[in-house]
Amino acid sequence: MLLQNKQVAIIGGGMGGLTLARLLQLKNSNVKVYERDLNKEIRIQGSPLDLHEDSGLKAIIEADLLNEFYANVRSNASKARIVTKDFELQFDEHAFQEKQYHKKLNTVINSLDDISKPKPEIDRFELRNILLNSLLPETMVWDCQFDFMEREKEGWKLHFKNGSTAYADIVIAADGANSKVRPYISAEKPIYSGITLIEGTIYNAEENAPNLFNFSKGGKVLAFGNEQSLLYGTKGDGSLMFLLSCKLPENWIWEGNLDFKNNEAVYEWFKKVYKDWSSEWHELLTAKELYFIPRPQYYFPLNQTWETQSNVTMIGDAAHRMPPFAGKGANLAMLDALELAEFLTNDQFTDRKTAISHFEKRMIERASEATKDTLENSDQLHSKEALERLVSIFERRYKD
Numbered sequence: 225m226l227l228q229n230k231q232v233a234i235i236g237g238g239m240g241g242l243t244l245a246r247l248l249q250l251k252n253s254n255v256k257v258y259e260r261d262l263n264k265e266i267r268i269q270g271s272p273l274d275l276h277e278d279s280g281l282k283a284i285i286e287a288d289l290l291n292e293f294y295a296n297v298r299s300n301a302s303k304a305r306i307v308t309k310d311f312e313l314q315f316d317e318h319a320f321q322e323k324q325y326h327k328k329l330n331t332v333i334n335s336l337d338d339i340s341k342p343k344p345e346i347d348r349f350e351l352r353n354i355l356l357n358s359l360l361p362e363t364m365v366w367d368c369q370f371d372f373m374e375r376e377k378e379g380w381k382l383h384f385k386n387g388s389t390a391y392a393d394i395v396i397a398a399d400g401a402n403s404k405v406r407p408y409i410s411a412e413k414p415i416y417s418g419i420t421l422i423e424g425t426i427y428n429a430e431e432n433a434p435n436l437f438n439f440s441k442g443g444k445v446l447a448f449g450n451e452q453s454l455l456y457g458t459k460g461d462g463s464l465m466f467l468l469s470c471k472l473p474e475n476w477i478w479e480g481n482l483d484f485k486n487n488e489a490v491y492e493w494f495k496k497v498y499k500d501w502s503s504e505w506h507e508l509l510t511a512k513e514l515y516f517i518p519r520p521q522y523y524f525p526l527n528q529t530w531e532t533q534s535n536v537t538m539i540g541d542a543a544h545r546m547p548p549f550a551g552k553g554a555n556l557a558m559l560d561a562l563e564l565a566e567f568l569t570n571d572q573f574t575d576r577k578t579a580i581s582h583f584e585k586r587m588i589e590r591a592s593e594a595t596k597d598t599l600e601n602s603d604q605l606h607s608k609e610a611l612e613r614l615v616s617i618f619e620r621r622y623k624d
Contacts, residue, residue: 226568226576227253233382233392234258235370235405239273239280239348240540240557241398242355246287247565249360256392257359258384260369264356271457271465272301274345276555281344283558292354293346298460300442301345306615309449311502314615318441320622347460348554365390370404379535394576395536396564398557401522403542410530414522417547419602420476421521422468422490427513429464436507437464448611450500456508466508470497471606477518484516521547523599526592532584534577539564544591549601552594560587 232248234241237259245255275281275293284293303317356364369385379393397405401414429437437458439445444457456466473479483489491509498505508514523546540557564583573579604613 225251225571226573226579227251227394230254230393231256231379231391232394232396233380233390234396234398235382236397236399236403236540236542237261237352237356237364238398238400238540238557239351239355239554240561241396242352242359243283243287243558244396244398244539244561244565245363246289246355246358247283247561248569249363250288251565251569253569255363256365256390257363258365258368258370258382258390260367262367264353264364264366271467272298272345272347272459273351273554274302274551275558276551279552279555279559283562286562287355287358289354289358292358293351294344296350296354297344297346298442301347301444301457303441303443304618305440305443305445306611306618307445307447308611309447309452309454309498309501311447311504314611315618317618317622318443350460370399373405373408393535397536397538397542398540398561399542401541401545403538405536406538406542408536409533409538410528412524412528412530414524414545416474417521417523417599417602418471419469419521419547419606420472421519421548422484423517423519424466424468424508425515425517426464426466426508426511428462429458429511430462432511432513433464433507435504440464446614447501447505448605448614450498451606451608451610452498452501453605453610454498454501454505454508464508468494468498469606472520474520477520482518484518487514487516490516521602523547523595524591526595528592529588530584532577532581534575534580537564537580537584539587543587544595546591546595546598547602548598549605550594550598552598556591556594559590563587 232253232255234245234255234257237257241257245257248255284290305313306315307313367386368388371383371385373380373382376391379391380395382390382392397403399405426433440458442458447454452470454468456464458464482493494509524544539560541553563586567579567583604610
């Protein structure tokens with residue numbers, strides 16, 4: 225076994241890193257997950273996840289966590305209401321009988337049409353807790369933000385910003401889009417997609433944004449107009465998360481000096497950029513307990529490559545960062561975890577470098593295809609015909 229008597233260090237406790245840790249532990253591998261958060265309660269989790277049958281859900285099945293997963297699925301979370309920028313309802317998925325989720329694994333079509341397909345959705349913090357609770361005690365090492373690493377013996381000596389160190393025979397970067405481990409593997413730089421997201425989270429949303437909270441019916445609301453979009457949905461903890469998505473210059477945030485801790489300033493920006501949108505949307509921007517995060521959207525080149533090493537690799541956004549317009553980020557990270565765990569523990573390969581090389585080749589190929597689909601989706605969702613196209617897709621799905 226390639227990992228026998230070896231110490232594996234996973235940098236980052238997101239969905240990919242935790243899934244990998246669970247799968248490796250099922251094969252009796254020695255694993256530590258180093259996470260910068262102080263504890264599992266600290267991180268503000270993002271939007272709910274819809275797990276795809278050929279990737280995220282497949283990993284959950286292999287991790288023997290399917291029962292726990294379905295016990296925490298939110299049945300209405302995947303249902304969408306599509307509206308115009310003037311808040312005119314164009315399609316309501318809640319009006320149709322819910323289709324049962326299929327547990328048989330099928331290939332998912334990679335296209336804009338995939339957005340309308342029903343998938344089991346779960347809040348990120350629930351999925352993260354399921355994965356955390358599946359790990360052996362003391363697997364997680366909290367408050368360990370990666371600083372740098374240096375070669376030692378046949379592995380790496382890891383240095384963390386809290387002053388602690390650790391040794392690992394193999395390091396897996398699962399530390400997200402701004403990975404600090406990735407430069408040890410690849411010098412390839414990300415490309416700006418032309419789209420910037422402004423993420424907003426409203427806590428106690430039923431009280432702080434009652435009209436839009438109730439309008440969502442516990443699901444998603446998708447609004448399009450003027451080559452812009454506004455997407456929001458509620459979560460099981462009573463919060464509401466929304467995304468403002470539009471075409472903006474790469475450095476506009478810094479050049480414009482917009483302070484995202486100043487809600488009034490963001491609201492004024494919204495009224496200028498989304499000036500033709502109905503005032504009913506303003507409830508999102510004027511709510512109490514509202515917090516913003518700017519997210520310029522980048523992706524790695526479709527033809528990226530790097531030289532395989534025997535003691536370090538990467539998964540998820542660290543390896544193949546891309547915009548979220550096809551819902552593939554967490555799903556690909558979990559599939560990466562599934563395949564890497566399999567290649568390192570199935571005795572198919574004679575050495576770790578060969579196993580990692582096969583994994584990286586497959587990962588890069590599927591990530592390239594997913595990035596291509598995502599960029600095509602992004603173009604369509606920010607086009608003048610975005611609303612009509614998406615409504616047509618939903619109508620066709622239920623007609624069929």
